[in-house]
Amino acid sequence: MRELIAAQRMTRRLIAMRRRLELVQARTGTRDWQVKRRERTRQLIELGGLVVKAGLVDLADDDRAMLYGAFLWMADKLRSDDGAHASALWIRKGKRAFDLAAITEAGSKIWDI
Template sequence: MREWRVKRRERTQQLIELGGLIAKAELIELKDDDRAVILGLLIEAANTLRGDNRDLQLLLWRRRGARAFAQNQLADSR
């Protein structure tokens, strides 16, 4: 398979997984699929990461995300 096809498939997989995270965070249901709001939230997060408290914010978000993944795995195993 050509290299560009492999890269395209990898990019497509990445986009699907990122969309899954937006769904997992329930952003789609909470805002009735209002994509402008979802994009605004993501832009706000990016701006936060450009700020002085970047490392602390990343730590907090990483912990929250890890807890959410762990809770989801527990729910799936029941």
């Protein structure tokens, strides 16, 4: 009988511990779908930042159809026989632009001091 009572107490403790754990997980947002959604949101924000950084929003006068058409053209180009060459060219050009931006930013920080 004592063993049964001890087992019931242990079961109640485990249930309470599990409920506390579920509450903590709900508060911290560690659910898998939330983490995936946050990662996707971050990726979309970064990609949107690249569109702005490249000056495409201003050049296209915020015309979404034009931007989408340009992206479709890029996708077609990457799928074509010349895709590997285009990809290598764009990667080189992008890296140079990032490097130049980093140098320019570092130089402006020196003058701010």
